[in-house]
Amino acid sequence: MKEGPDIAQIGSLIGDPARANILTALMGGRALTATELAAAAGVTLQTASAHLSKLETGGLLAQRKQGRHRYFTLADDRVGKLLEGIMGFAASRGHLRHRPGPKEPALRKARICYDHLAGDYGVRMLDSLIEAGSISAVGEGLSLTADGERHLGSIGIDISGLRSSRRPLCRSCLDWSERRAHLAGSLGKALLSNFLDKGWARRTENSRSIFFTPEGERRFLALFPLELSDEVTRPEP
Amino acid sequence: MKEGPDIAQIGSLIGDPARANILTALMGGRALTATELAAAAGVTLQTASAHLSKLETGGLLAQRKQGRHRYFTLADDRVGKLLEGIMGFAASRGHLRHRPGPKEPALRKARICYDHLAGDYGVRMLDSLIEAGSISAVGEGLSLTADGERHLGSIGIDISGLRSSRRPLCRSCLDWSERRAHLAGSLGKALLSNFLDKGWARRTENSRSIFFTPEGERRFLALFPLELSDEVTRPEP
DNA sequence: TTCATACTTCGATCGTAACCGAACCATCTC
DNA sequence: GAGATGGTTCGGTTACGATCGAAGTATGAA
Numbered sequence: 001m002k003e004g005p006d007i008a009q010i011g012s013l014i015g016d017p018a019r020a021n022i023l024t025a026l027m028g029g030r031a032l033t034a035t036e037l038a039a040a041a042g043v044t045l046q047t048a049s050a051h052l053s054k055l056e057t058g059g060l061l062a063q064r065k066q067g068r069h070r071y072f073t074l075a076d077d078r079v080g081k082l083l084e085g086i087m088g089f090a091a092s093r094g095h096l097r098h099r100p101g102p103k104e105p106a107l108r109k110a111r112i113c114y115d116h117l118a119g120d121y122g123v124r125m126l127d128s129l130i131e132a133g134s135i136s137a138v139g140e141g142l143s144l145t146a147d148g149e150r151h152l153g154s155i156g157i158d159i160s161g162l163r164s165s166r167r168p169l170c171r172s173c174l175d176w177s178e179r180r181a182h183l184a185g186s187l188g189k190a191l192l193s194n195f196l197d198k199g200w201a202r203r204t205e206n207s208r209s210i211f212f213t214p215e216g217e218r219r220f221l222a223l224f225p226l227e228l229s230d231e232v233t234r235p236e237p
Numbered sequence: 238m239k240e241g242p243d244i245a246q247i248g249s250l251i252g253d254p255a256r257a258n259i260l261t262a263l264m265g266g267r268a269l270t271a272t273e274l275a276a277a278a279g280v281t282l283q284t285a286s287a288h289l290s291k292l293e294t295g296g297l298l299a300q301r302k303q304g305r306h307r308y309f310t311l312a313d314d315r316v317g318k319l320l321e322g323i324m325g326f327a328a329s330r331g332h333l334r335h336r337p338g339p340k341e342p343a344l345r346k347a348r349i350c351y352d353h354l355a356g357d358y359g360v361r362m363l364d365s366l367i368e369a370g371s372i373s374a375v376g377e378g379l380s381l382t383a384d385g386e387r388h389l390g391s392i393g394i395d396i397s398g399l400r401s402s403r404r405p406l407c408r409s410c411l412d413w414s415e416r417r418a419h420l421a422g423s424l425g426k427a428l429l430s431n432f433l434d435k436g437w438a439r440r441t442e443n444s445r446s447i448f449f450t451p452e453g454e455r456r457f458l459a460l461f462p463l464e465l466s467d468e469v470t471r472p473e474p
Numbered sequence: 475t476t477c478a479t480a481c482t483t484c485g486a487t488c489g490t491a492a493c494c495g496a497a498c499c500a501t502c503t504c
Numbered sequence: 505g506a507g508a509t510g511g512t513t514c515g516g517t518t519a520c521g522a523t524c525g526a527a528g529t530a531t532g533a534a
Binding site: 253255280281283284287288302304305306 | 521524526530531532
């Protein structure tokens, strides 16, 4: 009965609403201070501090001091993947927090998932890359083709640089809103950075959603066309 | 701040030690009664009953009445995958429950992961299948080759029957003890069933570990040889 | 019918952990 | 230095939820 790893410990870490809010906020990918996280969690600074130290000793968070600020991030991308997995599961069970405010649609359209693009646009991008033969999908796995390396190189992605990192180039990540895969891994990260750098899109304050400029949106949709569907298909809710 | 699915709810479901014990016990794949689960969790029947109803309304468990018994299982294989994911994460952080009793080594050698073979033997089996060209691995994904279909058909696995199910044929599942992939999906399930049917191995009571008979072990190792390593390699702990 | 087994519901207890106010450190600005 | 800002530690309160005893329901056996 006392077999295997202790899932209760990390379960209870995620299980507290304030901590869950903190983790969700950090899924936005950017480092946040204790004060910001306290606001995101809806608690005072003291309690947030207690939560943060628990999360850190639990291995979910990393922090770095910078001046009198203390910046927190998810410990690594495995934590992000774990959380997105739980989100996907929770979403499939209908355990959405029913607060369908105005941000919801924007979130479903395009958002950041730790460090890469997710949502409708994230799924579209991967679909298009596969359709174009830039990425080949076998089972659940993804790999970049030689064609894809040329193609993405032409828009300014340095693949060989990415390969040198220890992190996998392509990873599939289950999208909780679309319930389909989008592209994660160092390539997913590089692509999002590329869009942000070019000014096609920008992050929004206090939200995971990504805002595309009209021009950026046009370019994005042109770069990642889809054969078999009208512009932006939206699967069943 | 109140974005996305509610991960806190399922986190707290998993976060209670008694419930975590229940879920871990059900990772053994077989349906268990409330009384058995109470024993596994180390609580009385009343509290177990309360936990079980919470887990069920949370969508993690399914139950079916049979006479005066009430059998519980994990709701589906997605729950199993979720839990194994959390286990892998917990194990990598060293959050093992330090109770290295005699069952530990047996568990690391061969155990059941929801419905397929895991542990050292599970990893070996997948490695061997890949080496033999029966399964091709691209990125994180797995797919059965034509060779593999013939090969496995010859030992009594009906691949076309498996294909007709909605469940994916091959899935990779991260092994928490070996920290490498083993084979899940309907094919993984079928292979384990095959070994059990042939009497090569049997399940053990009250544990996820799988016991191989001496004869069964010989046959298993012969069927899934490894070129590049001495018999059974054991990675760093 | 009677009894036993499997399980649930009720009620009460009890522990723990989340929470905040207040005081305390650390770092930066002036 | 003084003052302001960012964060932690401490102490005490509070609330929630896990737990179990006891009583109640359902199913099967005799």
